[in-house]
Structures are given as C-alpha cells and as structure tokens.
Amino acid sequence: MTSLIDIARELGLSKSTVSRALRGMPGISRATVEAVRGVAERDGYIPSLAASGLTTGRHHAIGVVVPSLRRWFYASVVSGIDAALAEANYDVVLFDLSRGGGEERLFHRSLLRRRVDGLIVLSTDFAAEEQRQLDEVGLPAIGVGGPTHGMPRVGVDDHAVVVTATRHLIELGHRRIGLVGGVDMEGLNSKVPEIRSAAFVDTLAEAGIELRDEWMLSGGYRFGQAKHAIERLLASGEELPTALLCTSDEMAAGVMFALQAAGVVVPDEVSVIGIDGHDYAEALGLTTVQQEPEQQGRDAAGWVLAHLVAGAGDWPDVPSAPFELVVRSTTAAPPPGD
Amino acid sequence: MTSLIDIARELGLSKSTVSRALRGMPGISRATVEAVRGVAERDGYIPSLAASGLTTGRHHAIGVVVPSLRRWFYASVVSGIDAALAEANYDVVLFDLSRGGGEERLFHRSLLRRRVDGLIVLSTDFAAEEQRQLDEVGLPAIGVGGPTHGMPRVGVDDHAVVVTATRHLIELGHRRIGLVGGVDMEGLNSKVPEIRSAAFVDTLAEAGIELRDEWMLSGGYRFGQAKHAIERLLASGEELPTALLCTSDEMAAGVMFALQAAGVVVPDEVSVIGIDGHDYAEALGLTTVQQEPEQQGRDAAGWVLAHLVAGAGDWPDVPSAPFELVVRSTTAAPPPGD
C-alpha cells in the first residue's frame, strides 16, 4: 500500500511537496510534478480518504436517506443523485428506511459520524429529536420529493400537479370523476398522498362537481392494490365514473389492466390519467402529469455540492422542479350523454 | 465537536480508557464505564469514523456496484444488502453504473480509496484491468445476480430456472412455445439474458420440440418493449404459440397487457409464464419461477461481513439461492387440438 511518504522517499522529496504536486497546487515546479505523478502512477498510489478526511473534515460523501429503494420514484432520484455526485468525485452513502428499525437506527449508523459532508432526504420527515441532532451536526441537508420539515426541498408542487390533472379531465367535459389514491405504506412520513388527495377534492369542489364516495378508491400506490380496487368497484355493481384520476402511474397501470380485463374501453367509456411520468406511462399510452425525479436528484446533489464549496454561510438557491401534462391516448371527452 | 480527549479530560482519565469504556472492552471498572458513557451521552459525543478507520483499517462500509438502480431486481438486492449491513452497523456506498462514464469512473471514485472494506457487485463483469486493480487492493468481493468473473456469487442457477419454467409448459402439453427474451440494455455486462435464452432453446431441443423463429421475441427486459413485441406478432398475422415463456415478470406483464388488449384469453388461448417473482406477478396471477433478490442481497452482505471477521484467509461458504415454480392462473393445458 504505497503512501505519500513512499513516493516522497523514492524521490528525495518531502511529504508536503508530494501532496501538493498530486493535488495540482501552485508553487511546485513542472519537473517535480511530473516526477511525482509518474511514480504515483507506477506504484498505483491511492490516497486514503480517511486520512485526508481526518485533516480536512471533508469526506467526499453525501448521505442519502430513502424510504424505499424499491419504488420507481426514489430509485430514479437516487440514480440522479449518484450521477451528479460521481462527476464531482463524491460518493453516495445509502440509508434505506424500508426495513424494520427505521429512522432510529439511522442515527446510530454513520449518518452522524462524520462520514458524510451533506444529506439528501427523500420524502421523509424526521421526528423532532432527530431534527435536533441533525441541526447539531450542522450538515447541509436538502429534501427531495415530499415536503421535509425544516429543510429546503426540491420537488414538484404536488397540489398544482393534481390540479393540472383534474382540470384536464374537467376541461374534457367530465363531471363524474373518481380518484384512485390512498396511502403509500412504504412512503413513510411523506405527506404527498394527502396533498394529492386533498388537491383533487378541492379542485372538484371549486368546479362545483360532486364527489362520490364510492369513487374514492384506495390504491395504496401499488399496481396490485389499484387493480383490486377497480375490480371491487366493478364487482359492486356501482355505476362507473367517466374518468379516473390515479395519483401515480403505477396505479394507473393497475387500473387500466383491470378495466381492460373487464372489457371497459379506455378512453371511450372511462378516461384514465396518471401522475409521475413512469416508464410505463409511455408504454401504455397513458396521459399523465410528468415530473423528472432523476433531474430532481441531480439538482439536489448540485445544491449540496454548491453549499459545500460556498461554505456554511451561503445558501444556494433551491432549484425548482417542473412538471408537465403529457396528453396521450387514455383521456378523451366522456361518452355522449354523460 | 466533543472528542475522546474532551471526555478524558473532564473525567481525569486517559484517552485509551475512555476509548475502551465506550467500546465495551473488558478490563474497565463498572464505575468508569458508567461515568464515561454518561458524559459521552450528555455531550453528544460521536466517534469519528475517519479516525478509527485510519488506525484500524476498517471503515465500516461496503461498496455496492449496481448496473441500474431503477431495475426492480437490483433495487431489491440493494435493499436486502442495506438491511443486513445496517444490523452490523455497516453502511453501503453506492456505485450506480447506469449513467455514462460507467466503470471507468468507478475506479476513480472511492472504490479503491480505502473507503470500503468489501465489495458487492451486482451482475457486472469487470474488464481484466479492473479485475487486476481489484485484486490488488484485496477487498473481499462477491457477486449477486449474473455471473461475475473471478468472484464467488450469490444467485440462482439461471439455466435451471428456465428449464423449470419451460418444462412446466411442456408438461402441461404445450408444443408450440414462444420466448419473450432479448437483451437487457441496462444490465450491462451481465450474461443472464443469454443464459436464459440458451436454456430455453436447449430444453425445447431436448424435448424434441421445434423452435419457431417468429416466436423468438425480443422484449429487452422491459414492460413496454415486450408489449410491443406481442403487438407486432399479433399484427403480423402469424399463428400464435399456445404458450409464451417470458424471461422476466415485467416482460410477462407487458405481454399479458398486449394479449388482453387484443382479446386473446390467457390461459385458454395462450399460457404465459414469467421469471423472477416480481410483485406484479402476484397481482396479475402470473405463474412464475420465483427467486428472492432481497434475500440474496442479505446473504451476500452476510458473506462479506463473515469474511471480514474471519480474516482474509477464511472464505466462508457462499450461500445458495433457491428458486421455486409458483403456479398461478396464467398457465394451463393448450386448447384442444394443439
């Protein structure tokens, strides 16, 4: 394991010179720089992050807290984070909350042990005590996705997203609109499901459209649960709505599957709109309100990095997260007479 | 930022005593242990991983290399890894290869910088040069999923898995069997797709069943591509097979969607079987050969951890990864006359 001192000795230099040469600092002659680099290369020198971290306090890693990696949205965000950090030679240290133990555990792990220089938190609200500890260590922290109490956040305005989706249906002429929403059990403390549901209710009310209890379906943010919810509705013999707003594309896929199986034609008999911009949406020709989780991850990573170079005082601007209605072939005007 | 020495001073002890007390080492009086713990707690003492890593050479982190987090399989494995490591107070440092740059980048990041004590590699074969570097640093490394050249591996026998699936169809009486396979563009250097396709071909040959070119479909391991493949087959006017083996459940879902949309009844007209045991399989009533990626992740993590405590010499046994045919409602005997 070659270290600085090995190189220094071999070249008859001092550690400091070698260190400077390797890091491209000014004030070292061209010749020595090349010599040092040469030997370092030849001997396969690899600097120790632990050692430099110990002296500089910078560990070149960012902690990423995620409710569940198995969710498309979170996986995409993490992917974006990793991509952005890789460019800056930073690593991501992952904390998956989806297993038992949850947050409690989190703080016994290295989150607070000066392993990471910053924190990105996906859709997770910490308890007050945890917040306090976090503040104490003074790590720059930012949230992505659902609102995170007490920190800046990159994420779409979920209310606006749902309003956009709902209005699209209303503008097409629908007045009998159902919701496939519910609570994401793996989403943990995220308030996104509530926000989305509430936005739907508000928008209908605003438009003077009646809300029907039997059309408020719970899909649990899962393909299978959404599918079942529709199957139950179908089996109940209740009247169908002419449009269904699904608060995630994955649920929309389940809904379409169930509808199709029952011979209900989309969009002729019922329109379906999703939210998120999942890969499936395109494959299914699903109308959706699309957001860019990967970009949000990149942006959050960029923010933390910027904060790190700017120093603790300067808070860079939090990037905004755009969304967009993408109209495809699952939404249309309601059947005549409705 | 309280450190060992602060506690030591406050209590009139030495750093070593405090260190031992905190780590519960033998040979420290009950009284001091309690005193030390008390102060540590009160002052919010947090040990520095960098410092202890520097002295012990143990960094309490495992690197995880993943082709793409956005794949259900990989995300599940990582989730399992994280869960197992969390219990041992280890962190996972993530390397997502899905973005440009790929492996090259990997080695410039901290993989080789003594940040991690071990490595778990998901379905990724490194180039020879990278292998060499890896060997050089001497990190215990294990693969999960697809075969990884030069390291032990946790993963199902993909050949056997496909044989099982194919035989299931044959035993039901099918002789006109198609494959939805193809290559996973995000799977990188993994050979799993080839192995699965080859196993299918072999098994049919063995059973003396004719292979039909027009039934060898490419689904790219994606829902959408598999769906399109079926749509094309349907549009081509070719005869349909009586059974389709899909080399992933996600593709099977796409296949079922397309079949259903065209009014082809599963399993009455055509049987569909998947592979993997994705959540969707259950929701769709899909017959599949199920494996447990999360458990595989846990097992791989356990192996690395065991290796770490056992010391470099001892190679713990590599756990085997079971799989199981789960028969649900998408497979049945072929229609009479076939």
Place this chain on the structure above:
DNA sequence: GTGAAAGCGCTAACAG
C-alpha cells in the same frame, strides 16, 4: 520551490 513540524481523532501495544 520545497521542507519541517504539528496535528486531525482514534486505537493498540506495552507498561505499570
């Protein structure tokens, strides 16, 4: 341009 020295915070012999 380059070197010497101090120190980051901890652990690990070795003494007592």
Place this chain on the structure above:
DNA sequence: CTGTTAGCGCTTTCAC
C-alpha cells in the same frame, strides 16, 4: 484496572 507512547496517512501553517 488504567496511563503512556506511538503511530495511522494526510494537510497545513510557517520557515527557508
């Protein structure tokens, strides 16, 4: 049971 002494490998003043 506890203290002393060395480092681990690097960065960073401060000198020269």
